[in-house]
Amino acid sequence: MTTNFPVSLDEFMAGVVRRNPGELEFHQAVFEVVQDIFVFIRDKEIYHSAQILRRLAEPDRVISFRVCWEDDGGNIRVQRGYRVQNSNAIGPYKGGLRFHRSVNQSILKFLAFEQTFKNSLTGLPMGGAKGGSDFNPKGKSEREIMRFCQSFMTELYRHIGEDTDVPAGDIGVGAREIGYMFGQYKRISNRYVGVLTGKGVDWGGSLVRTEATGYGLLYFVEEMLKYRNEHLEGKRVVISGAGNVALHAAEKAIALGAQVLTVSDSGGFLHDPVGIDSDKIKWLKACKFLGDGDLASYPTTFAGTAYYAEKRPWAIPCDIALPCATQNEISLDDARTLIANGVSLVAEGANMPTHNDAVHLFRDAKILFGPAKAANAGGVAVSGLEMSQNSQRLYWKEEQLHSLLREVMQDIHSRCLRYGLQDDGHVDYSRGANIAGFKKVADAMLAFGVV
Structure with a gap:
């Protein structure tokens, strides 16, 4: 069988750069993973012929939309919103929303790509996504933040759902912003479901998050x-x-x-x-x-x-x-x-x-x-546990969640060891994490065929 896979890492990365011009953060994130995966799959034709790496480096979809809102002075403001859904091979898309002036498509594509492997490592059924806006909450009034979040969710709501895509918070998005967005989702959809994580504990959030x-x-x-x-x-x-x-x-x-x-x-x-x-x-x-x-x-x-x-x-x-x-x-x-x-x-x-x-x-x-x-997968792990609690309509106790968090991190360490342990006894955690995260997602993609 003649492989479609590039003959070198440089050739693969050249293709990524050509298809994603100017997206330096995304290039860096892809290279950081692919440098280890490339060696792991070199003699595994099944991954080559199915173009698994090429498919993972191309998000399922990149959604970009205009967010209009009115500031306290009555001025109309325009921001750009995004949701990058990278892969749902092992579960609904999952990843944070970031509100910061530095947000752009490259940063969110890098974060969604990285999130795919991070979520895989947790062992929980979650795909990878990321989103946000170049809106900066710093210096804004409570009412301005509320109006922006409501306008943002008015567009985003059609792309998310408890079994489709479950965003969380990230830089610039805490319980306050999640509250405003969840309120708008509930208002528009007339549904009270676990469509966001990082919620307040009194209305569907999880302890320990x-x-x-x-x-x-x-x-x-x-x-x-x-x-x-x-x-x-x-x-x-x-x-x-x-x-x-x-x-x-x-x-x-x-x-x-x-x-x-x-x-x-x-x-x-x-x-x-x-x-x-x-x-x-x-x-x-x-x-x-x-x-x-x-x-x-x-x-x-x-x-x-x-x-x-x-x-x-x-x-x-x-x-x-x-x-x-x-x-x-x-x-x-x-x-x-x-x-x-x-x-x-x-x-x-x-x-x-x-x-x-x-x-x-x-x-x-x-x-x-x-x-x-x-190393920092603990946040999304507890977000995944919040999803489980929402699905069951119950709350878990703090001691139980601390125990589950420690268990998840121990399991991630074990997965890194499996593929990162070297002959001299040193553990290359980067290699171990990249390969372990990749293999679970890649094998699911193979099971689904060409989709």
Whole structure:
């Protein structure tokens, strides 16, 4: 049989770039996965002839729409909304909605592609999608946010459903925005169903959802260390970000005995040499940072600490680095600095926060590297559990959900081990996660035929 599959990784990527011009984030995400899959399927003709990789790198559909809304001054504003449905091979489309001025088609295609493999790794029946708008909630009034969310859902509602596509929150979309969108969906459809996750607990949401991504990240790190007969106690941890994921990751790291040295915002980073403790975490949570550089007030409350404007925390010596802010925040130079300063484990709390060349450096140096699709899957895992609770019209207790979250992260670690364990005993978690996530989706696609 003559294969239709490109003879080289470069040829495949050239095709992706040609079909998706200018979409740099999407190119990066595809390459990050395909570099490992390419080797895995090289001698597996069934995946070649069915063009599985080509099909996965082409979303099922990309929906783009205009969102018109009126601001408090009576001015008509126009934003662009999106929903990228990448694959529903193993379940309904599932993935967050992001409201941020940086949102564009490339970013959402990268996130939907990555979400497909992340959701596969959880073991739950969820496909991959992502959506959002270039609307920025910062600085907007409550009424403006409500009007925008209602207008956004007036278009989006026709493309989603509890057995079709179940969006969640992401950057700029929390319980408030989910509430406004769910209210509009209910109003339009006259149905009360689990069409969104991240809802308030009193009206269909799940306990533990807020903590899930940050806590899940530390559960995964804990499993990585356990496999090497190590533990978190006493480890120096550097974290970027000061949002939901970062602060809950810090909270859980402290609870497990680690010394958390940094958090950051878009204006710079905070360094606490003696370690951020549980009382300081409470202080950080209470501040509800709203603008760049707000962490700068921390040193006025806690002596011996410092805030470094317009810098990232990766030069602080540490054992573990947890990037929890945004994409591409660890450059090649940052990776070199981390390695020179003794880092032994890096795990991604944000989506694609590490440049590809930095990922390669970590992997080549045998640094334990937990990629986002595995390490930060706790959030979507609990979103999947919220879907189950909605389907059954019940709530699960907090202890049960914490137990299920830990179990999901342990299972993800086991799947990474299956395909990432090397002959010398080192675990290449990127390879393991990419192959494990791919195989489940690919085998389902084969079972369905050419669709």
